[in-house]
Amino acid sequence: MMKNDLARPTIMLSAGMALSGTAGLFSIMSGQPTFNVVFFRCLFGALVLFAWVCLRGGYGDYLRIARRQWPLILISGLCLVINWLALFEAFNRTSIGFATIIYHLQPFWIVLIAGLFLGERLSRDKLGWIAVAFTGLVLTILPKIGAMQTDRNWLIGVGLAVVASLFYAATTLTTRAVKSVKPDVLSTLHCTIGLVAFAPFMGTATLTGGLPMWGWLAGLGLVHTGIVYVLLYSAYPKLPTPVIAAGAFFNPAAALITDLVVFGRSITLTQGAGLVLILLAGLAINLGWPLLSGSMARSRN
Structure with a gap:
């Protein structure tokens, strides 16, 4: 593919990633309990994605999904x-x-789960980069050790970010098995599953914020x-x-810029x-960069 052909999808990818980093701002500024936030994200997301699929003439794709794929679609949707x-x-x-930051541990969970349970090879390089990533996690938490001892709420938040990364990894691995379902169709179904799953937990008492909410x-x-x-799904292929x-x-x-500009929070x-x-370790795993094996090879020369 020529460089000019890469410009448009690269811009789309960059815009999609940057926009996704502001999801936390929308969640917090809504002023809603988390169950309500997820419920309405699923509701509005399902409507938008369904409209997009229909606009592209893909309505029939929902009816052509094989019955054997539905359990994996359900599991991946719940994980998401x-x-x-x-x-x-x-x-x-x-x-x-x-x-x-903590949420970006997700690629390493995917590698570990695939290696331990799906029979994929865990090379020394991958294990080395995973060790680098978890060293990075320690460094991000280190300045907050004192706060973790006195602020259990903060500690719970750290745990929840790790849990989120684990469930996203599970979503990624389960959706690999339903590649025949188009991504926009699958995303619509995921939102619909979330809509049904969280409807019993959605509270109406707090829905008094008016138009801004x-x-x-x-x-x-x-x-x-x-x-x-x-x-993202238009750019990836x-x-x-x-x-x-x-x-x-x-x-x-x-996400970091949002924290700094809107809430005045910065990192050390x-x-x-x-x-x-x-992030470096995630990039290295995706690109297959050597780490341990490369250094071992150099030491032999």
């Missing part, structure tokens, strides 16, 4: 919406930027579920892996170093 629930609650208890909630569905998904891996950096960057140099290690 539980991931949203844990992540949005982590935003409330820690900060958007900090929770996003509904604007933030609708934005989560329209922007972060509809527009972001369309941008047209881009090489290195560009996709590099584009992932826009997500935490947008130690936490910044931890973030760099986590």
